[in-house]
Amino acid sequence: MIRAIVLLLLLFLALPAAAQTAIHRCVGADGSPVFSDQPCTSVGATSLLPLPATSASSGEPTAGLLCAKDLGELRDGLVQAFAARSANRVGGLILWNGYGSAGAVENLRAMEALVHRPLVALEGNEGTGIDAVTSAPGGAGATRRAHFDVVRDSGCLWLRPPA
Template structure:
């Protein structure tokens, strides 16, 4: 009887061994920012390893003060505008950089633009205009009703930041790609 039970377990053992011998899947990002999934180490593919985020329960709520990751891209102008406002409210240049379309940037220009974004979000957001809208923005405290340098074009986001004597303006081109609205920094 014991031999018969062992003979029944032998096929199960044969299926379990190959599954255990498989290589793990390595999550990587290549030099162009494209995701790469391979059974080889990332360094052998000239790529950087990426750790998978820990699973989070769907019903979890972020604690106050903890940044919440973006849950997709902005698909409407209103959503894009709100995300820019949220990035300024959080004083988070990475949140603003997450709205950017980085394709075609070199390392040096990307680092320079991220530094510029960091300086930009340190100041209070006074006005924001998306498209040809240059009217007062009732959602923005301290809005004077005067547009920054000039009215924004239909495919442009324009910001005015700063305080007394230290006002700045910045323009972002708005690009539509893959059903999303993205920003391209224009300074």
């Protein structure tokens, strides 16, 4: 009788672990984040997780984790986001700790307008932050600066939304 109770108890404890479904973190073809219960390749996206060591060592390209290891990678990511006119890509470079969903949405809307302006230059460094210097669409008019603070967290460099 005690064995049956212990066995039943163990089965109940294992039940939640069996019910959990893996969530795959992916990047869609347009650069937007995709979360799915299916493997990334089955939904036409690229995995955010690094490939197993055997694939990575074979020379195949990997998406890796979306995290800038140095200032050059952070700048490149920002340049690519402007080239794609993608506020979501800029959002992927931002450390969102401390921002609620309303604050994040508000910042992404502001960045949507920002990335549609031609990027003239990126100025600054890790200590002073990065200024994205943009011109008016069509190249006419004065330039504008959007200042991003740069922070280091978990071995990566991240941007903070412009103030």
